Amino acid sequence: MSAGVGVNLEDLWIKFGDFVAVREANVNINGGDFFSFLGPSGCGKTTILRAVSGFLEPSQGNVLIGGNNMKGIGPNKRPTALIFQNLALFPLMKVWENITFSMEIKGASAKERRKRADELLDMIALTGQGDKLPAELSGGQKQRVAIARALCAEPDVLLLDEPLSALDLKLRQHMRSELREIQKRVGITFIYITHDQGEALTMSDNIAVMRAGVIDQIGDGKTIYNDPMTPFAASFVGENNVFRGRVKQVSGNEVMVTTNRSGDLMARVANGTEGRLKEGDEAMLFIRPEAFSLAPVGTQGDHFVTAQVTKEEFEGNTFNIFMEGDGGKEIKVALPNLGQSFESHQGEAMTLEYQVRNAVALPAGVLATE
Amino acid sequence: MKNFSLMRISIWVYLALFFSYLLGPLVIMSVTAFNSPGFPRAAPWECLTFEWFSALFQDERILNGIKNSILVGVGTVTLSVSMGLAGALMLTQIWPKLRATYYTIIIAPILIPGVVIGISTLVFWDRVNRMFGLDADSFLSNGLFLTIIGQSTFIASYCMLVLVARLQRYDTGLTEAALDLGATHAQAFRKVLLPFMRPAIASAAVLAFLASFENYNTTTFTFGEYPTLTIELAQKVRYGITPAISALAFIIVLLTVFAALFNEAHIRRKELVAAARKSATVEELGSGNFRLPGFLSSNTAAVVLVVVAMMTIAVVGSATVYSPQQCIADVKEQKRMETEVRIQELRQRRADEAARRAAEQADQAEQEPAVEAAPKPSNNSGFGGVFAPGALQDDGADASEEEPEKPGNDSGFGSVFDPNALQSE
Ligand SMILES: Nc1ncnc2c1ncn2[C@@H]1O[C@H](COP(=O)(O)OP(=O)(O)OP(=O)(O)O)[C@@H](O)[C@H]1O
Ligand SMILES: [Mg+2]
Numbered sequence: 024m025s026a027g028v029g030v031n032l033e034d035l036w037i038k039f040g041d042f043v044a045v046r047e048a049n050v051n052i053n054g055g056d057f058f059s060f061l062g063p064s065g066c067g068k069t070t071i072l073r074a075v076s077g078f079l080e081p082s083q084g085n086v087l088i089g090g091n092n093m094k095g096i097g098p099n100k101r102p103t104a105l106i107f108q109n110l111a112l113f114p115l116m117k118v119w120e121n122i123t124f125s126m127e128i129k130g131a132s133a134k135e136r137r138k139r140a141d142e143l144l145d146m147i148a149l150t151g152q153g154d155k156l157p158a159e160l161s162g163g164q165k166q167r168v169a170i171a172r173a174l175c176a177e178p179d180v181l182l183l184d185e186p187l188s189a190l191d192l193k194l195r196q197h198m199r200s201e202l203r204e205i206q207k208r209v210g211i212t213f214i215y216i217t218h219d220q221g222e223a224l225t226m227s228d229n230i231a232v233m234r235a236g237v238i239d240q241i242g243d244g245k246t247i248y249n250d251p252m253t254p255f256a257a258s259f260v261g262e263n264n265v266f267r268g269r270v271k272q273v274s275g276n277e278v279m280v281t282t283n284r285s286g287d288l289m290a291r292v293a294n295g296t297e298g299r300l301k302e303g304d305e306a307m308l309f310i311r312p313e314a315f316s317l318a319p320v321g322t323q324g325d326h327f328v329t330a331q332v333t334k335e336e337f338e339g340n341t342f343n344i345f346m347e348g349d350g351g352k353e354i355k356v357a358l359p360n361l362g363q364s365f366e367s368h369q370g371e372a373m374t375l376e377y378q379v380r381n382a383v384a385l386p387a388g389v390l391a392t393e
Numbered sequence: 394m395k396n397f398s399l400m401r402i403s404i405w406v407y408l409a410l411f412f413s414y415l416l417g418p419l420v421i422m423s424v425t426a427f428n429s430p431g432f433p434r435a436a437p438w439e440c441l442t443f444e445w446f447s448a449l450f451q452d453e454r455i456l457n458g459i460k461n462s463i464l465v466g467v468g469t470v471t472l473s474v475s476m477g478l479a480g481a482l483m484l485t486q487i488w489p490k491l492r493a494t495y496y497t498i499i500i501a502p503i504l505i506p507g508v509v510i511g512i513s514t515l516v517f518w519d520r521v522n523r524m525f526g527l528d529a530d531s532f533l534s535n536g537l538f539l540t541i542i543g544q545s546t547f548i549a550s551y552c553m554l555v556l557v558a559r560l561q562r563y564d565t566g567l568t569e570a571a572l573d574l575g576a577t578h579a580q581a582f583r584k585v586l587l588p589f590m591r592p593a594i595a596s597a598a599v600l601a602f603l604a605s606f607e608n609y610n611t612t613t614f615t616f617g618e619y620p621t622l623t624i625e626l627a628q629k630v631r632y633g634i635t636p637a638i639s640a641l642a643f644i645i646v647l648l649t650v651f652a653a654l655f656n657e658a659h660i661r662r663k664e665l666v667a668a669a670r671k672s673a674t675v676e677e678l679g680s681g682n683f684r685l686p687g688f689l690s691s692n693t694a695a696v697v698l699v700v701v702a703m704m705t706i707a708v709v710g711s712a713t714v715y716s717p718q719q720c721i722a723d724v725k726e727q728k729r730m731e732t733e734v735r736i737q738e739l740r741q742r743r744a745d746e747a748a749r750r751a752a753e754q755a756d757q758a759e760q761e762p763a764v765e766a767a768p769k770p771s772n773n774s775g776f777g778g779v780f781a782p783g784a785l786q787d788d789g790a791d792a793s794e795e796e797p798e799k800p801g802n803d804s805g806f807g808s809v810f811d812p813n814a815l816q817s818e
Contacts, residue, residue, distance in 0.1 A: 076573055098572045111570040115588050125574040127584070159670060176574050 027054030027212045028089040028102065028179035030075060035084035037070050044070045046236045048084070052214065052229070057206050059215045061223040062233030063259070063391065068216040069108065071233075072182050075214065076105045088180060104173035108184040110165055112157040118168055119144070119153035125176035143171040146205075163194045170205065180212045187222065199226055220260045224248065232256045234389070250293040251383065257309045259391035264354045266308040266328075267387065270300050278384040279325065280306050284349050289325040290382035305387035312343070312357035314381035318374045326382070329374045330354060335367060346373065419646055426639035429721055433636040440720035445636040446644075452637060458625030461537070462606050465621055468541035469548055469605040470598045476545065477552025477597055478590070481560050484553070500554075502547035511614030514543035536617025543615045548604050552597040559593035651701060657694035 030052040037045040044067045052058045060068045073079040075086055077098035086093045093101060104125075113121050119140035120127070126136045140153050147167035157165055166186060173181055183202075187195045203226050206213045217223050223230050224244040232239045232247060232255070240252045251257035258265065268282035276292050278300055290308045292300065300306055318327055330346040333353060337343075341357040342365045348354035356375060358365075425433035429440035449455060480499050487495055502510065522533040532538060563586065571581035587594075609623040616624050626638065 078569060078573075098569070099575050099577060103573070105570070105573045107566050107570060109564070109566060111564065111566040113567060113570070113585055124571065124576075124584075128571075128574065128576045128580055156670075172574070 104178035290384035473549035507610035539615035
């Protein structure tokens, strides 16, 4: 299996008039990677993908595919294939004609095309359905046809624009693993766009977190989840509780933050943000719901939080407790269901404990609004 | 309750009136095409005849007109569909700020009277012709060229409207997908956009052809050496019409009905197939007991189509074996007899009159008011023989038969103005 063709975005800016849709993007995507752009709706993900596939000329900066600058090269000449947000299957062509469209363009005979279509149909588990029209397929089947059509063009880079967003939950989960498997099999670079952090985490080798045209952080799923570098990344990827405050003291990799509601709390500095927090700076402290455990009520200390319980809910695998938090937001606590008994503490004060290594302190910034 | 049924009845009456108003003239006209008298009429049915159809197909001018109409139609369809498509593509791709202005400009020819378009086409191309220093029989003043150009100016706008409606439902993502898969812009246009537009292009072409075929007021200025069918008909009507024109109308009506039914049946069948395919995907295609619903079941258009087709075949079939000669001869004979009877009557009357005059003269003066005392025409014979079958028939056919009737000269009106005629009743 080849190493695949890498993609580099160098100081990429894309503007629509005065509006800056993408600002100073610098991304290196390794050949053969499954790379995701993760961000909320309207943050410029599709715009980046269109710049890579050639439908959009960057206002500034370069797109390199396999080391070659793509400036001035049209979409039909680039070694990319795009799977559109709405799939864009050709409605009047049969499935097999759709799949082999790229061969028809090059003048391949109907027999050759049919043969290739059958191979690809086998691969996407739609054997014998080549003579249907796209309208006669289910959502997941259409999805797979779109993938087969893109793969048939033998691109070096496959670009996928939220291809699963239209599917229902079950099918989405199924297609996730299927996509991942296809990627491993064909070994080409996949650039995947999603606003679903679960999707990005489960499938990707690397993820770029985007916010309003800016790339906040690039890293593998574990890094982004455990060591978010901005408040946005911390709050957008997975659930997180935020405690606002001011830095009281910095000691090596640990910070003491005087929070607005919960007293002084200790946290560690995320990898890659060392030295950014100074004494007296405004800071945000992030602790994930699953990082808490119960402690005797009223325990004082720099890794204990006491607050009023507002709501409780049983979710099966976890027991969720919501407590009065900072700035009108609730603190969410998810206790794993290990068969222990949960007593209701609705309206009472409770004390939570966390490990300092599970709390991350970052310079204050914009949070994801979700 | 009563009101309700009354309303229903009045609705039915209204519908009946409405449809007879709409279709009545067509029906009457169609009937006249099969009646033997030389003037198109349906009322006194004489003989079933197909001679007007053969007369039609022997009329050089009509045939030439049809040929020219088709030539113009084909040219107009080609020109206006391609102009319409170009316009529609422009409209969907143009800068949004200019879109409204562009739309107005493109639509304007529909609102301009055809006469104006005809005149301006003629004047404009004449200028162009002179500008190039060409003479009067150059290509630019050719009737065919001018007519096609003139008609296309506004028919292209119709086409554009039809095409824009379809184009608005086109997902430009499809073109992008094609480009992304390596197609050139031309290939994307030919393989993706054009097939999508095909139904609309077909509608636009039909519309353009019909609009071109029936156009008179633009064409009348531009036809030059190439009179189209409408022009020929208009010129013919000026010199009186024959049922051959009814025959032409009948053929056109039949073709239209046939095409409409065929189209309807086709659409219905497509829907049925689509529905069948859809349900098949749900119920598994291979389960064996799946069957296309019969073409004719639940498809009235198809049934009517088949009936019309069979009727046409029957009519054409009988036309080849049926000979109206005998009937026409019979009618002629009958008319001759009638005329003879009338002549006899006339002679009788004249003889009576002569006798009476003689008596009156002998009787002398006093009884002069006899004429004034004659009663008012008693409706029945009031119009004399105007509507008598024989009255008009014989003008051309047999001069010899007309001879005996000549004496009165006012034979067309029988003897209405003869005061004595009334007394003979
Ligand atoms: N052609 C355009 N002209 C002007 N603005 C545009 C254009 N295309 C996109 N934008 C703007 O750029 C921003 C980013 O759009 P983009 O389509 O990349 O979002 P996205 O991240 O893909 O969102 P989603 O998840 O909803 O698809 C949006 O604010 C959008 O309004
Ligand atoms: Mg998008």
